[in-house]
Amino acid sequence: MRFLQLIAERKIQEAIRNGELDNLPGKGKPLVLEDDSGVPEDLRLAYKILKNADCLPPEMQLKKEIVTLREMLSSLEDVEEKYRLMRRLNFQIMKLNMMRRVSPLLEEDQVYYQKIVQKMGADAQGGEENPESKDSSRKKD
Secondary structure, three states, X not given: OHHHHHHHHHHHHHHHHOOOOOOOOOOOOOOOOOOOOOOOXXXXXXXXXXXXXXXXXXXXXXXXXXXXXXXXXXXXOOHHHHHHHHHHHHHHHHHHHHHHOOOHHHXXXXXXXXXXXXXXXXXXXXXXXXXXXXXXXHHHO
């Protein structure tokens, strides 16, 4: 192994003498080292490859989509559209919770329609009716 290090060191010194390393980007600036101490050693290379390929692990991709859905949910005005988006959000949260295999105490909380309606004040205004009640009345007919 020492032999390979000597060969590599000679090649580097030769490149420095020939000026091949003079015009490298970032010359004279400190290196930006990423802190990957939280990643298990056997997974670091795989994570680095995924990161360089601009790919996210499935769990992180779901988390990203959940954040996006929550942002969209807060900006919607239409109650029925909010309800549809909430169902989609809850489905993604359920998928994430199932993927993690952790204690139920550590799972993501799902978003429920009544909480949103109360927050919007639709109940106090006698506003729109609950889309769930529409669905349940249709099923009875």
